[in-house]
Amino acid sequence: MEELSCYHCGDTIKSCISFDDKSFCCNGCKTVYEIFSENGLTSYYEMETAPGAAPAKLEGKYDFLSNEKIVDKLLEFNDGNVQVISLYIPHIHCSSCIWILENLSKLKSGITASQVDFPKKSLRITYNSEKLTLKDLVLFLSSIGYEPYISLDDSETGKKKINRSIIYKLGVAGFAFGNVMFLSFPEYFEVNEYWLDQYKGLFRWLMFAFSLPVVFYAAQDYFVSAYKGLRANILNIDVPLALGVLVLFVRSTLEIIFDWGSGFFDSLTGLVFFLTLGKFFQQKTYNFLSFERDYKSYFPIGITRINPDGKEESIHVHDIEKGDRILIRNEELIPVDGILINGKARIDYSFVTGESEAVEKESGDKLFAGGRQVSGMIEMEALKSVSQSYLTKLWSNDVFQVKKEDSFTSFINHISKYFTSVLLLIAFSATAFWLFIDVTTAINVFTAVLIIACPCALAMSTPFTLGNLLRIFGNKKFYLKNAGVIEQLAKADTLIFDKTGTITSNKKSNISYEGVTLTSEEEFLLKNTLRASNHPLSRSLYDMLAEYDIVAPEEFREITGKGIESVYHKQAMKVGSADFVGSTTAGTSLNTSVHISANNEYKGRYVFFNEYREGVQELFTQLAPQYHLSILSGDNEGEKSRLTELLPASTQMLFNQKPEDKLDYIASLQKEGKKTIMVGDGLNDAGALAKSEVGIAISENVNVFSPACDAILDASSFESLPKFITASKKAMSVIKVSMVLSFLYNVVGLYFAVTGQLSPIIAAILMPFSSISIIAFTTICTNIIGRKI
Template structure:
């Protein structure tokens, strides 16, 4: 009977793995600890999702605490849901939830199959590191409340609070501070109470007093072991449950072995134990953990909020267009969105005809028509003329950044992360092997040294500093680049930029400036009235040549442009005050290319009759000649231009005889050329203005979009660069190459630290307490070294920027 009772008590829940008090809650041969876990299993079984249990053993979350009925009824309130959702059109709604219970690969699999539980769910993308799920659902088939209730029913209740209305995460890690405080208090007092043991050899300490101090140390060690060390126990156990040996396993072994040995010594009266070492291990390891968490949180914060896109938008103020940086846009500002510009903030359409391309947000290329009074969400691109919107939210920068960092855009970004995790796992196995060999050695030579040597090895060899080096260095280099107005998508972009060997430039708007162009008109005389018509049409396009024509013709009068169309690489057309105008290439306008002029040519037809053409000579950007002269000796250079070859001679002089010059290139031609280079093994950097280069930018190994005074950000690029900073390109590449050297230096120094520490630890010459102090000290030193080396490389970039751009405002180096 006793044996049977023992068996029943040790039965674990099929869903969550926790002990079951009885076997009464069961389905066939599967036992559950509570009705909640049983219900989750029944739901998954009903929808044929039990593969969830095959991916990991007992992967679920305990469901003993029931969710009250109608807990999420507030999600039926349109005002609340409007602030929670990030995008909505006639069919789809996008929302991102923080799911604190995500913990393993089974969670990822189940969440990505959420559509099988709720047919209204279209797609779920899970960010495991952030414990976030981005969910797209059809509002005519389901609702936000139903999606949340389904998530809760299967054990992944979203964390939703008033803070989510400002897209903030809940405060976390406060418990870690409390654990550190308890560990520090107990460690300090144990050290004081251990002084009698330190001086006991001199015969001045009363035995009764010494015994009392030992028991006091035992009592003080209990909250450290059972509360402060929880973070390491949970992490190690989570890894072991999923057959993953993480870096906390050696730490836990050191803590447990030290504590058990110390308790045994005190209770049996054979010594004072190692409570000072055990509590010191926990205290100093928590310092290292908090340092690491703060570092990662800091990097994430910078990427989410301060690395904003360097784009401006026109705000209508007192009847004038005022270029305004995105962070300065406020609610109730009136924004002028030009044709092909990205909409940076949610707003209500108050003027113009909106034809919005939401492919960046939804992946669907079919444009959506919006009428005056309707909401237009951030992330769409206006396709038909100018519109004005009244902002109803601050710039949705956090959501735009999440789209910018979206995994499906650039899958190779995960390579760096997987390398670090693989390193950590193999390192842990190596540490355990060394500890086993050392214990075996001392067992036969000096058993008294087994204890301190093995414990010191488990602590000193923690690869925290090794893993921190790459993340901190990459994050800091991203910050330095952003201070100098180059905003890269992620750390992988740094590596890609450092590896390029072929640089491809767009010409118009990239090598040449969008301002300061010399424009000459040839053809039938343009009356002031006709100039206003041309200007009204040209102002709807953000292409540099259209901007030049608009500046030549002067400020447009408020003519309405109807049926505006822009054809990438060809031209624009539309009805203005009853006349049909075309501006563009000779082929697009139907003109014969028999008019001779230097520079680019934009032809004009009025009611399908050729009126003439504008000859535009765009001046090269300041510093471009020097930049191309520097680059041509180190890289293969190419220029891809949609314009004619009139400037081929001058470009050849600047770029050298080995450069490739291709003119009259359509967007598809640019894409195919990039593909041909990559087929031949080239690592391609593409730099364009993002207007006609989206395909080439996305296909290249790294694409950088220039931005000047318009909102022409393209999601196809890996980086955004302020146009005036282009002369610094070679120095940006040098900084990215320095990034790899800094990481290697940090790795080498961390390895040397571990090897040196292990050298003394295996000999029993390093105490566990000293090892616990040295571990966080190594992390601090690695962070300091990478910071100083990164800042040193950043100072060189700052110095070069002062030399090349002396007339511009500079950020601190």
């Protein structure tokens, strides 16, 4: 009688439940199918055959999620009716899993967004807590076969146990390989005495016994991966490896059954051992690179802490401790959860929830990390220290990013797609040829071809090169969002620089005042108005003015590209451009100026004489021969003559540029086919940073965290920018060389394999050796490149 398998999960059916002309193993699987069917999501089953998992019985298992204190520890974000949580989902394993989990909003009312991080098997869900509790959410996920793993010992969800299975498999394969080699010695040395008659059969069946755990345990990952790929009509790189192992095992078993020979159990166990050893080495190396990326490539974000004596100091976000009183200026990101103490808070949580509408908060309300203050300055008390992984998650969140081209990775994927097909064609053709000459050689040729031409080295060259360079850049204070940015840096042919706060130093401006002397009350209000702003000119002017008592303006508004205004005790203050403050008699100045008006009466202006960053002239001189260079400034032409003396003659300079003008300028260059890098201060340049192929935000001691940018460059490393770009180009060359080496290795290996001169055991040694050599080559080359930065 033919066994039935469940339409949803694929398990063998013991007691059949029929519905909609389909068979299910239990009511749970039938219910999941009904849910998908009612919501028009049955195409889930077209992506793979039986992709789901049978729902577990969960009576009472998640009752602890009714406890608000426990739920609060697990949530990333909890503001009224909007909650965000990241859950570790062990069952995520294929494209259909990703598809259904990212369509949860169609399945369950209350879920507004869901995003899968496939490598980490984590699911980030935003939901309405008035319509759906966390317990209901977890039970729903479990009911459709995606039960999350929740540990109360560690509320940082998604942190997986160290996977030791590869170590166990390596141990099993190594133990079996050693014993099979030992048992093979008599036939290696052609011992034809009493052994041949009395112990030959025993030794051969012992070798068979040692091969069983190797094939069915140590090599199972290759079979599972190949099966899933074939089921999805994809020939992945594990298909030839699984075929090689299977052919060796079947042929060797037949040989000892019919006494044709001793088989290839030595080659078989050696093959799996060396493949597993190569995979173990690859995993250890990549884990090292990932560790460096997660914990050392931190953001150079600063924050202002208010000491008990009322003095302000700039500190790194990682120095924030529970109980610290911190100042959040207009447009600054809130780096930690805390309680609002003072000021009018309007928080934009779009980085966290995707909702752009700002939420108003009052003194005593809780504020969550990831929100951006958009209405002046506030003071808050930190409830905990900063979470680096949380900042990384916000910065890397694809929901808020424009997808940028990653052509090199696409090229690798394109090659890999056809590689296996060509490899199988060569293997079967060579085997068919040798079958007419020698059957034993034919089986050796088939296996050796499948093993020696594995494209592992090709697949590893890109992630290891770029991963190591990410780590090196991070150590040099250049922090990239992801590895794809390196490719874009290498392809760029145009660099655009903002002026104020980018090529000029915020800390070295000479400022003079021209106009009516301000009263102490006006200067007091001016100081506190500037205190709420993050603009480089505001910060410079704020530092120059005398100390006054700290107060929060009752009203505050900052208009990008124009200026800021505030009201305190019915006294109004405007700071910004002459037009913004309402001046018609301000006159003209060739230098950068900040104009002041109090109660709509023009007072005067502060004139800035910019100090340029050290190394600016050398930086532009290095870049000029290879790149089209531009300066975009929101200021007037006051600095044009000085810039003309300082910078190469080919540098294009545009002044009086509003934020939208900068964006339009980059768009016009891209229409001409230019690949652009925009370097700005991360404030007024957000649109331009997002529009360009690579947006680099320069950071000094202010919180310029911006998902609009692709990289953050510490101001102290500004003059090294040409070296970073050059290093990116060299890295892409290293990848190309490693690809050529990989192809050469495959071509040479295939020649010896097809001609019958390469045994499977030698192929099994050479295959992981080639991968390890590629890793070593890329690591050494990138380290050499890094030393030259």
